[in-house]
Amino acid sequence: MTDVAELPPAGRAAAPSLAEAADRIRRSAAYVVVPILALVGSGLIFSLFLLALGQSPAEFFGLLWRGGFGTAFSWQNTLVRAAPLIFTALCVAIPAQLGLVVIGGEGALVLGGLAAAVIALPIAASLPAPVVLAAMFVAAAVVGGAWIGLVGLLRHGRGVNETISSLLLYYIAISILNFVVEGPLRDPGSPNKPSTPSIGEQNMVGNIPGLDVHWGLPIGVLLCVLLYLLMSRTTFGFAARVTGGNVRAARGQGLPVGGLVVGACAIAGACAGLAGFFEVAAIQGKANASLIAGYGFSGILVSFLARHNPLAIPPVAILFGGIAAAGGLVQRRMGLPDATMMVLQGLIFVVLLASETLYGRRLPAWLGGGK
């Protein structure tokens, strides 16, 4: 990608040689080039699919651009949809550093949102809004963290497969939500849709000034940066990655594997719980079955596409937010069914996973590779 000549001159004494630097850049460029190639490839395959349906790929991609990124409204639409995906993707990405595949983030989201509403209800009217919001924030993170932390605990203590247990715990989470909103905390004013009472307009998280996007997006991006630093620049992160690389070696080195597993899962659950917090505090104002919207499962896709790199999660989440945002326009203008967008997402996923084999190989010369 970048030509050697464009590099700043190596000024420091210990600076690597130009050739080494170029090689490093080539290797890291692969992490940008390969996903882009995969996106283009899946777009081409999808075009064939559209042509088979007698539809125009040009019109489709034009609408995709317009509905997702083409106007100020489209951008806001995209960003609002991306916000929860950032949090739920983190719920997959952090345990993935330890080699754990946690797919039950939806459960932590649901319970985090429920916890936020439950803690807000008794204090919503009496305490100032910042206090209420802080309590909700903490409650959502703690409950979400405990939920996925439990997955880590089961994994470490009893050897229970974390993928299965997190998925099964999701069903339990939904039952808990349904029990609470249909029973003890049901709003009598909402007979046909069981729901908790509202936390009150004054306690809602507002939008970023001038935008129709709530604060969940910047906080999610900030969280991605913090967790990236945690995983790449701290001893916790290093130990976690060592554990992910080889558990026995980590144990042999005396690393606290159990604490790392449970801790990483708890951090992950806290992220998903915060997605629930923003759903309740920024959007719905109450907890009900609308929390079960599939953000937790879309987050799995986002995290895998971001190769579990927290810094790559926001752009991927925005890409998926854009696809979701444009889905409506495509349906309306081209008369295509809603499932079209699922086909596109599925294709991107499959092609990107298939492109994993390209890493470490030399790219063709025209893409900046080769020696």
Add this chain to the structure above:
Amino acid sequence: MTTARLPSLAVSRRGVLRGAAAGALLGTTLLGAGRARAADLVIGIVYVGPRDDYGWNQAHAVAAQALKEIPGVTVVEEENVPETVAVSKTMESMIELDGAKLIFATSFGYYDPYMLDMAKKYPDIEFRHAAGLWTDAAPKNAGSYFCYLDQAHYVDGIAAGLSSKTGKLGFVAAKPIGTVLLNINSFTLGAKKANPNASVQVIFTGEWSMPVREAEAVNALVDAGCDVITCHVDSPKVVIETAERRGVMSCGHNANQAALAPKGFLTGAEYKWATIYKEFADILATGGELPNFVRGGYDKDYVQNTDYGAAASDIVRAACEQAKAELRAGKPIYVGPLKDNTGKEVIAAGTTHDAYDVWLETTGYLVEGVIGSTS
């Protein structure tokens, strides 16, 4: 109308495509913002599920189809929109990118907070929601529309009561809430009018859409001797198909399911949203003001019964037609004395609750003749 519906949906989808392509061209070349011509009325319809679900969403999609046939009306539709911020964005996108002036939000959970928020944000756009939720406190550019489907279930009940040989009818229901209980009660009252000894056995699945449990419920009802099955679930497809496979008769719900039961279908309770949608389009086309709250049943042509299936005999057809005529004339279904199925009197002798009586919306009991419990 009955069997031609699905094909016609497909045919005019192509037509819509042509229209959409032309509209997009016009929008991008002339207006930049992609809005439709000012003379056109753009109506947006949002569905929570697929448009071809043989149920609630299809009933609205069929009406959307009828709207499209009106010259000067462009309909933009979006399906599978969850009850999250996604629906706000869908409505906003219809307004901002398609120039929609009227939005029909067809799922219960769209109303609060999503549709109300949008109504506040876009005071010049009309929003209407398919349930009786609007109150005076809500924005004036929002509103509710609803149909008394229980009247069509009453007609179903007459068909079922007359057709059943065992006198045992089966009802697969989602949740024991007001509207569902009202449909069960009206079905039962119709059945008992046709056959005073008829009984209706109810199984609640607990969920709006739970196909496996719905199929199990049908099997259990048929095993218990029921020879006519009907339901109130989001998509009756599985119920009707399972009944047909078990060789019993069936009555539909929400939309047209006749094609699913070529042998055993009697008739079905169907919404006729098209009447309301066309009324609204007419009002807006002539510059009038939309009402905030509309509701009605057979009297306003807001509900209908599916065209008779193969199992409906001439006697059944005649009895149903008579019942429909009476309902059109405003004859009430809920007339005292009426007992619930625990023996308690719910309507005293001499008391009548007509279709518009809000008392019916608070139904919390099952009438005498229903085997089942609300809790």
